[in-house]
Amino acid sequence: MRKKIVPRKTKKPAKTPRKSGGSKPTLWDQASRWYDSLVGMSGSDYHQTIVMPGVFKMLELKPGRRVLDLACGQGVFSRFLLGKKIKPEGLDSSEELLRMARVRSGKSVLYHLGDAGDSKLLNGRQFDGIACLLAVQNMEKVEPVFQNVSRWLKPKGKFVMVLTHPCFRIPRQSHWGWDEEKKIEYRRVDRYANEMKVPILTPPFVDKLNFTMTYHRPLQSYFSTLHKAGLCVDSLEEWMSNKESEPGKRSRGENRARKEVPLFMAIRSVRTQ
Template sequence: MPSVSESSERSADEAVVNDYNTFGEAYTAETETSLINAYYTRPAILDLAGDVAGRQVLDAGCGAGPLFAQLRDRGATVTGFDASTKMVELARQRLGEDAALQVADIAEPLPFAAGAFDDVVVSLVLHYLEDWTAPLAELHRVLKPGGRLILAVNHPIIYKMVHPEGSYFAIEKWSEEYTFSGQKAVLTYWHRPLHAMTDAFTAAGFRTAVVSEPYPAPGARERFPETFGDKQAFLCFLFFVLEAE
């Protein structure tokens, strides 16, 4: 997920949509130390994961591997995959040739055994998909009974803030243009209301244990004072911890 939006909506023809093979390096450079990614999303995911020492963790949609690296540093045995060959290449450069990485698509059957993982982390991935049914079923399959799915998605309120003419209660497609390290890119998302998210979790066999709207990490306000102004926090993503039943 990008750090800063540049326009409410542009034609998808102006740039390649969701093509991380094209803008992956620029995206990685932009988000390495950004407010939204480095001081908000990744710290929130790590806080929700807690003590992962000795746990088998799947980083689904691992991108260039920053979360993989942090989970591994905390003692987890981490496996990662991404649909973008460029992002997996960048992750391997970061993590080393022996890192358990591969190209795979979360919208397709996953190349992992049933019950292989204690935890699955899915950070800023599911909101690219119109249908969550098959992906959630696969994530449930690869988790051990009682295992955790820790995820972050676009907060459903954002769509209505950006597109007040849209329907909050519908599943609707929308696009946003960004600039990553000087390179323009278009990302296309699927908005879904909160009840559609939780209904999908339940249908896939998950129990919702935590719903979180976290504060940014310590130091964020000092590093990005022009963004915060007189605010202490902001809404951007919605975070969940789900337990596989």
């Protein structure tokens, strides 16, 4: 029987690119309530069960160490770190998300407003570790960001970034397919090696056809850019989804696919300079 591929349907949004940086309003400011409703005080299920525990483990920090929560949003990971007796600070370009972070964290966390690529930020502060959770792929230029990460880290400090897996989770260029003959679900990838930017419709803008932007990069791009910034990759982990399908004729194949195709990738690098 011929394999049937059913791609996801996507709408073509108007070309209104996201601008970020400093106190200038961004689309993330306008989408902040929607995003906050997804993540909340303690994070989504993925945050709580996979991403935050995994990042904390990879940072390998003792209580009392200082960590920068890069692109912190409304401060979910910063609050997680507080519970681990770590001293966090947050940095984000969205003033509205930082307002939510300050309301929920009180005076326990110092939050900074600005673009992660701005070398003038943080007044010479240095940290034992830096973490960036599911945000690097929303950054148009990672070169200045990684240069700043190297500058903000103490010698031998660790930088951990988590991405939706750049090999298997490429927006509009990868999707699930079902092999009816073998009764298995598989992942199809149409593009990978070339960098690309992909507009993503983000509530509350779906009807207005505005969007945020996702930037796909192959692994070699991340590794080479980290290296040029004086950051040496010493660990890489791939994390699977913990979801399970409702009982049905495809559930076994879907659950097997989730255990074989990673959802997230975590890359740890160490400052070498």
